[in-house]
Amino acid sequence: EKARELLARTLPEGLEILEVREAGLEEPSLPVQVDAAEYEVHVETSLSEEELRERVEELLARKMLPRERRGRLYDLRPLIRTLKVDGLQEGQATLRMVLSLGEGKTGRPEEVLDELGLGGAFFQVVRRAMVLKGEQEGSGDFRNPSALLQASLETALGDP
Template sequence: MRLRVTFSKGGVLAYTSHLDLVRVWERTLRRARLPLAYSGGFNPRPKLQLAAALPLGHTGGAELLDIWLDESLPVENFARALAPVLPDGLLVSQVRQVILKEPSLPAQIVAAEYHVTVEWSEPAEVVQVRIEQVMAAPELAHERRGRQYDLRPLIERLWLERAGEGEVVLGMQLAARAGATARAEAVLEVLGMGEAFAHYHRQRLLLRAVALGDG
């Protein structure tokens, strides 16, 4: 049985690394005494898979985790067993069953939506001009870890949520495919806001449609 858990990550876990978050989930699932499926080999581990790593310091509103069980049980029973052992910083909003032969969860991710709160004093109309200039640019040359790339096609949508009282909230839909992933920090840099203090919240992950024959 394969279950997909939608959860939020924040609070004390905002600075937990991807690998440490996997360990947090392993401990939590064991405490819930659920019939977990395990990998083979000399060091068997619970079979689970996070959709996409969340950078340190970022919070997430609808992160995704796939969990494999050795036996079937009602989704409601799974959620009920999990609720009392969840650590501070994790909150489950949905559990649903998915077909076993679906492609891996990371392979299904195509984009991510962010809400970024920036300490910024410019009025909304000035910020809007910055956004329009970025979206109208034919190319946005950028560098990461010594590699040059064009950021522009990776910014699928960019909009202003609100501005005022010394802060700006931006919405971003960014590509998140293998070999074509944009960072929200890079978008702030091309907007000319890269030096400002910002809080990054990944609102949701967007998955490609999966046909029953995939995988």
């Protein structure tokens, strides 16, 4: 409980610690345990919601999505675990996606947007949660395993 109180004092407003657990020294590091990330993406579009849903369905139906990153070819399709349109209002669509993370298998929201034909549009990405190996993603409300986990990962990965 004392650790929770000390950590809570240093967190920015709006960030809450949901759980604090003791981790043994023999446990793998946090980055090694991360399997995927759940994202909420807001993107400007002139498409109707129906047209956007059709594009998502077509993308998910494809067997392969060949891409190139840093001169290396890879298949984006197996990195997209889930992708859905969550609504469209005043020319701004909200997409929710779960993308694989890990060494040699990292999906990026901007690459998914590019495959949907929205690559040049203004967009904002919110990482809602990190999914640990063995956990089930998409529990309905973009469950965050713990604010401490997210804060630790952001620090470890150098995210702002």
